[in-house]
Amino acid sequence: MIELRDVYKTYIRKGISNDAVKGVQLKVDKGDIFGVIGYSGAGKSTLIRLVNYLERPTKGQVFVDGHDLGAYSDKELRAAKKNIGMIFQHFNLLESKKVFDNVAIPLVLLKKNKNEIHQRVMELLEFVGLSDKAGSYPSELSGGQKQRVGIARALASNPSVLLCDEATSALDPQTTRSILQLLKKINAEYHITIMIITHEMSVIQEICNKVAVMEGGRVIEQGSVLEVFGHPQHPTTQNFVSTVIQTSMTSSMQRTLTTDEGSRLYKLEFFGERASEPVLYDLIRSSEVKVNILFANMTEIQDTTLGTMIIQLKGNSEEMDKALAFLKSREIDLEEVGKHVYNNSDQ
Amino acid sequence: MFTTTVTSEQFIQAIIDTVYMVGMSLFVGALIGIPIGILLVVTRPGGVLENKLLYTLLNPVINIIRSLPFIILLVAIIPFTRMIVHTSIGTNAAIVPLILYIAPYIGRLVENSLLEVNPGIMEAAESMGATPFQVIRYFLLPEAVGSLILSLTTATIGLIGATAMAGTVGGGGVGDLAIVYGYQRFDTVVVVATVVILVIFVQGIQSLGNSLARKIRRY
Numbered sequence: 001m002i003e004l005r006d007v008y009k010t011y012i013r014k015g016i017s018n019d020a021v022k023g024v025q026l027k028v029d030k031g032d033i034f035g036v037i038g039y040s041g042a043g044k045s046t047l048i049r050l051v052n053y054l055e056r057p058t059k060g061q062v063f064v065d066g067h068d069l070g071a072y073s074d075k076e077l078r079a080a081k082k083n084i085g086m087i088f089q090h091f092n093l094l095e096s097k098k099v100f101d102n103v104a105i106p107l108v109l110l111k112k113n114k115n116e117i118h119q120r121v122m123e124l125l126e127f128v129g130l131s132d133k134a135g136s137y138p139s140e141l142s143g144g145q146k147q148r149v150g151i152a153r154a155l156a157s158n159p160s161v162l163l164c165d166e167a168t169s170a171l172d173p174q175t176t177r178s179i180l181q182l183l184k185k186i187n188a189e190y191h192i193t194i195m196i197i198t199h200e201m202s203v204i205q206e207i208c209n210k211v212a213v214m215e216g217g218r219v220i221e222q223g224s225v226l227e228v229f230g231h232p233q234h235p236t237t238q239n240f241v242s243t244v245i246q247t248s249m250t251s252s253m254q255r256t257l258t259t260d261e262g263s264r265l266y267k268l269e270f271f272g273e274r275a276s277e278p279v280l281y282d283l284i285r286s287s288e289v290k291v292n293i294l295f296a297n298m299t300e301i302q303d304t305t306l307g308t309m310i311i312q313l314k315g316n317s318e319e320m321d322k323a324l325a326f327l328k329s330r331e332i333d334l335e336e337v338g339k340h341v342y343n344n345s346d347q
Numbered sequence: 348m349f350t351t352t353v354t355s356e357q358f359i360q361a362i363i364d365t366v367y368m369v370g371m372s373l374f375v376g377a378l379i380g381i382p383i384g385i386l387l388v389v390t391r392p393g394g395v396l397e398n399k400l401l402y403t404l405l406n407p408v409i410n411i412i413r414s415l416p417f418i419i420l421l422v423a424i425i426p427f428t429r430m431i432v433h434t435s436i437g438t439n440a441a442i443v444p445l446i447l448y449i450a451p452y453i454g455r456l457v458e459n460s461l462l463e464v465n466p467g468i469m470e471a472a473e474s475m476g477a478t479p480f481q482v483i484r485y486f487l488l489p490e491a492v493g494s495l496i497l498s499l500t501t502a503t504i505g506l507i508g509a510t511a512m513a514g515t516v517g518g519g520g521v522g523d524l525a526i527v528y529g530y531q532r533f534d535t536v537v538v539v540a541t542v543v544i545l546v547i548f549v550q551g552i553q554s555l556g557n558s559l560a561r562k563i564r565r566y
Contacts, residue, residue: 081476
């Protein structure tokens with residue numbers, strides 16, 4: 001659906017070149033809700049603008065629906081853009097036009113007739129829940145409503161791709177959730193592939209099925225959200241994950257916890273069905289080690305439960321090895337850890 | 348002390364002349380100036396019709412015309428004026444230099460107004476695959492209308508000032524009356540009366556412009 005092949009974007013200002021995007025490989029399949037997360041300046045805003053050629057890549061190719069955007073003439077590119085909707089952090093609505101006319105703009109550009117425009121606009125406003133606001137001006141709307149207008153406008157030309165540039169960053173958490181639900185509905189009902197740029201991991205957690213983590217213009221990690229949340233490899237990814245999933249003990253616990261040779265700390269991870277099995281019960285029944293649960297957390301991602309647990313095992317080393325063998329036999333992800341797991345003291 | 352040699356007919360004629368000169372030169376000046384302003388915005392680097400040659404050519408031309416004091420311009424282009432209106436004196440003869448004076452000024456003001464339009468709007472327009480013409484027609488101009496009205500208000504007031512010098516070519520008007528009868532003949536009543544008329548003009552136009560702009564902006 002969307003494919004970036006070794007894409008670079010370099011800006012040159014006053015003779016100083018600045019690489020915003022460095023060799024990004026990315027593939028978004030049809031029907032995906034693909035999230036790109038990164039801190040400010042990671043290059044994610046540039047990245048999403050490369051997808052609809054608001055920015056032309058310095059090097060590399062961008063494919064949408066199998067077509068190389070770089071091979072298009074200006075006219076063909078404009079036509080291709082009508083197949084790619086975009087919504088923005090600050091909505092970018094025309095303040096001088098009513099909600100109806102804002103949503104109608106893409107159709108006016110397509111030179112549709114009045115009846116057709118009226119029907120389509122009212123249908124879209126109904127879909128985003130703003131039928132009663134058709135005659136209002138954007139300045140009379142709340143942030144969430146403005147973004148709904150933005151979404152209706154982006155959908156007007158029946159695109160197959162929707163790009164969301166920090167679409168919820170200017171909204172409060174509750175409004176964010178309702179906008180995300182709307183995006184989910186768009187994805188499900190209209191089968192529109194969605195690409196989302198954000199710096200909030202909760203956005204990824206809530207609606208994305210795939211995620212790419214960006215840093216310094218590069219994609220440092222990508223995969224299914226479950227994979228990336230479950231096994232974040234890069235420290236930046238771990239930082240992002242820890243903003244929505246607590247994976248470490250409370251700091252007071254870390255301070256007071258005594259460790260000695262007769263005890264070890266393990267971090268266990270459970271996915272899906274495993275999370276509901278009585279593993280610890282079985283462990284205690286089958287071995288002589290003392291099991292002390294120091295931390296436990298469960299999170300739902302993509303309708304799958306992800307459980308994290310930190311336990312302390314006490315006993316002689318023979319017993320402990322037996323206990324470990326038991327856990328491994330139950331296919332539990334297991335990792336010996338120190339006191340400071342993902343040491344994010346701010347969490 | 349309150350006597351004056353100027354008749355009320357003369358005052359009325361002066362007001363008509365001023366309104367005529369300002370109206371005509373504003374109309375034609377806007378017709379030329381607004382496209383110039385649009386060109387300045389769309390041809391600049393990063394604009395929707397980026398054109399380095401046109402932009403770098405247009406810029407100094409506007410600056411040169413704008414740096415000429417109006418009184419100089421008025422006299423300097425007399426041959427040109429004669430060519431256009433077949434006379435070098437009278438109200439019509441004053442309108443030609445007034446247009447030449449105000450058009451680049453309007454161009455600059457329009458440029459400023461259009462540059463104020465939220466760049467996000469332009470980005471949205473581009474993301475929708477709008478042609479450069481559509482960007483101007485459906486995004487840039489509607490979003491700038493309020494600001495454009497204020498720009499034209501400023502231009503109008505500038506024109507009223509300039510018409511005072513139109514007397515040099517026998518253009519007439521309120522300003523001319525003030526200079527010829529009031530200033531040169533020490534007729535205080537005329538000076539005061541013309542100043543009052545001009546103040547009312549300027550106030551009226553500014554208020555009109557402000558309220559129109561407010562109505563259109565809706566925020």
